[in-house]
Amino acid sequence: MKNSIAERIADFLKNHPPFCSLSLVDLIAISKESQVLHLEKKEVLFNINDQPHSFFYIVKDGAVALSVIYDTEKVLIDECDEGDIVGLRPFFAKDAYLMTAEASEESLLYAIPIAVFKPYIFENSEVSSFLLESFASNTRNPYDKENKGKLISESVSYNEREDTIQYFKPISYSANPITANKMDSVKSIAETMTRRKIGSVIIQENQLPIGIITDKDLRSKIATGLFTIESSAEQIMSVPVVTVKANGSVAETQLMMLQHNIGHLCVTSDGSSESEIIGIISEHDVVVAQANNPGVLVKQTKRAEGAHELKVVRENLTKLIKNALDENIPIAHLCQIVGEINKAITSRAIELSIMKMGEEPPVPFAWLNIGSQGRKEQLLLTDQDNALVFEDVVEERYDAIKKYFLQLANNVTNILNVVGYEFCPADMMASNPLWCKSLKEWNAQYDTWIHSPGEKGVLMCSIFFDYDFVYGKKELVEAITSAIFKNVSNNQIFFAYLGSDALKSPPPLGFFRQFLVERDGEHKDTFDVKSRGLMPLIDAARLLSLNQEITGVNNTLVRFKELAVLEPQNTAIYEACSEAFSVLLKFRTQEGFANDSGGRYLDLNKLTKLDKVKLKNAFHPISDVQEILRTRFQLTYFT
Template identity: 40%
Template sequence: MKNEIVHRVYDFLKDYPPFTLLTPADLMSLSAQVVVRFIPKNQLLFSIGENPGSYFYVVHTGAIHLSQEDGSLVDQCDEGDVFGLRPLLAKSPYLLRAEAAENTLLYAIPTATFSPLLAQNPAISTYLISNFAAGIGAMYHASGAEVSDAALPASDYLTELLPLPTDRRKPVTGTPELSIRQAAQRMAQEGVGSLLICNENNFPVGILTDKDLRNKVVGGNIRMEQPVTDLMSSPVLCVREGLALAQLQLMMMKNKIRHLAITQDGTPDSAVLGVISEHDLVIQQTQNPAVFSKEINRKSSTVADLRRIREQIDGLMERYLQQEVSIPLVLEIVSELNDQIIQKCVTQAAEEAGYSEAAHGTFCWLALGSEGRQEQILRTDQDSALVYEPVEDDAKTKEVYLNLAKKTVDYLHEVGFDYCPANMMASNSDWCQTLTNWKHTFRKWIHQPGETEVLMTTIFFDFRAIYGDKSLAEALSAHIIACLARDEVYLHMLARNAVQNPPPLSFFRNFIVEKNGDHQHEFDIKARAMMPLADAARLLLLAHKHMPPPSTLRRFEKLKELEPQHAELYQLAADAYEILVRLRALNGQRNKDSGRYFNPDELDKMMRLSLRNSFQPIAEIQKLIKIRFQLTGILA
């Protein structure tokens, strides 16, 4: 018999991160363990200094105020907000008090059930770390403690993606010969919360923290006269310089620690350069992904709000590119935020279209093109599809899904994503189909390939599940691989397509530009340079009967693993693609467009050289394709 309470919990959680990242089966299992709690207005849920229990919380209805000891409000948590993460992430006493601002219904999530899911899903870890850090950062902002304008410039967003500054004072260290008392006195004199214990080579062999002193000396059985080696934690988790704040937060969370040592090579077998604490990370932050995510996912967020947030994300990307933040990291964060905007639009559209799973079955919204490949730094036009598994395959059901898709596409247009000029959108009846019909379409494209069919696969085979029943997308991927196992003609034609654009330099090493049209004398970086690499990566993985990972960069990483004899070439191709993504994004920001076209004569010498160098892997990888698929002599 169906458990109504469990299903109500499931139906609520599935619409809010990080639970949106769980599989339906895992979420249903988790929902069965959730405890429903009612907190009357003005009642405390937990206090400052209280040890966390075995739950963290999600607000179902009502509101929770998180405040400091002096009563200053740090944050208000309302419907769908996650809070009280310390029992899951930090294992330390609460730093804020939680009080019901009105009659509030909470879902208490058991950490014992959730922790294994956290370990299996890095995306959930990243989200929760960002959310946790945002809360800590807000607390420090509210208090003003040790936070200067220089440390927290108000104009910077998502600073946890930037490398942590290393211009801090020399680390405080001690030797293994110290007693615990001497080590504690040294920490007090220097005003630090940790002491690195180093050997004669200045290699870290252990770390002593103020928490160790409180818990194991003051509250335990260890005596102050004992050697520091009896109390210190060992080995020390070490990192190299230059890691992003988000990476450091992730390491702390996964290892349940609050300090990291910086060493010359990132291992304990090299000299200490510094130490990073959880507090260091906090005071480097002003806003982070959780801030944007929280705004996107508020139930009250309107399409106008989403447009404003997306414009802020554009500004954020501009700063990242100027500061030369790693392109893979930039792509990952903008893709995740775009996904959440799409999810929000689909959710609202589904409600307005009268969709219900019981009446209409399950569906999955698919991103195609650059969004499907997680490569959309700049806002370009929409490319999408919808696959559904109906309860009844009839015209009425199709009408509901088309209506849902049309509303979603319109909402995304209002947010700032242009309509696709070629109508490659889920609102097109051809691209809103049942799983059975999609399988038939894909099978036809593979077994009866012409130029049009091959072109379609270069668009649609880059699909990525964004919202809904992701098992439908997985079924499509498995179907594609099954079809490829019985057909080599399609791969041959896909190979011909992949080499149709040779390296874009003339005999005299000038850029090949457009000869006519609106962009005459301009260079098309997408068609001439980026797509040859993207097409090559897709082709080579499909030939291995592997469904390509989302991004072109990850595809080349997979190819390095599958073909170690060509690892150097694939690395060069990945490096070239990263350069091209950055150049296109910079050009788009400069010209306030998609960045696809630009005049080579306007590039400075360094950019021209970088662009030229990125063409060499195109020539080499196309040579490999011609040989492997026996195209030599067919295409020059």
């Protein structure tokens, strides 16, 4: 009896790549194992962080929207329609989906089992090439010249301008691998593997690979008694050796390992077994290649059992940032990723500290990152700034409860210091009794800063008005926010003080458009990109956001984005400010990595002519936004 459903599926698949590369017989075989899936409008196929399905999907009718969460907002990345593939992540990674797939209209999908389709990838070079080209060109269909889309978008890390294909990056390999001769004893090879702490030895003849012995061979052939420990390598080695070129990608490596069901690949000069051995790639190398994937870092953070494990995560995060800068990933996206991972590290540090305390917190509390951490702009490993708020309690319990939270905060800041976030020189940390307060005390503190600003109050506002909830009871932070906006509403004196402070750093160019550099001291003749470039924009964005009562947004780039929407007459200026901030923050971050510093001071002599032009162009919006401040807050007599 004919299977009419399978025939209909096959008839559809044959018109779309990569299925069009398969025979009708193969398509029928695949279609018999496939399922028809109906989705109502807004019905979710899979969510971010869901574990990969055993199926991937091709859209028959309708459309499926792919989205990510960007700064708490759902952002549409791509929309897959007829013939487009969704959910191929299981082919290339075993971790969770990085995007949400949701039907944007009533849709019909064909669900194709991964296990059924996988053999065709390895048996059909055109199918394999399609998948690899898709990842290489970042398209869901590299053969569609008019509408390539953003292939398999859930398999990549999203950013605003271009997706990064995590799995198409070149993979590193171990050079100068340990080799042995075919007549060497298994015993001597096992001893070498133990001594060198390696999982494989390549068997060579005239520097050409003829076989490989791995831990698996020792377990399956020696430990089971099939061969004795005195056997020769030739008797138990696995043959042939699977060889690859040195410039293979993570995706290609994974495909090869899947295809041959092996955990090691031999790297040779030309990729064949007829050329000299130059290296080896193991499954561990594949894991390491993916170690700076944001999703992997968050997983590692949640599983960390101590400060040193968290330090490894932060070191991998630094690698991620460096790679992202090299690939011109937009700073806005990078800030968001780094900010979230920094929060995850801090959250885990708090959890570990609570466990160390041996007792649960006596009352609800909330931990806040403040300053650059609160704005999610800490791309370099600078010092930590944080605060703690706990629920109001009766006077008799206050001292004991504050003592608990100070000890907790001390544990947390010590862990963060080991991770690499140095102690704040000004002691702006939750372990300081000044910044570990009850809700009532915090509201009184903010009230004082707002109604009696003064010079010190303005300084505190520039730090403590940029806070981000990290851990605990969010309602406590929301209560502080509510009180702040109630106090600043129509508070002209407060805005005048903050505005005056925001104008202290004019655009950093003198006559003839020359850079204003440091005149003396340790950093003489360098340019202070933080105080002269970044801070005027940070201060302006904060002040204008407070004035517009924009809540829940602390990042400077996002603040300007919100302001551009609320004030159409100033959209061009705010967008220019956002772009300028991105440029300046990138300069600072690159300087920091290049000189293992805070990146604050730029040696202008080391900049190219083009870099100097970029810097100067980034200063124009400072003049424009400061003029808005002068006009709006009537600052003529304050500046």
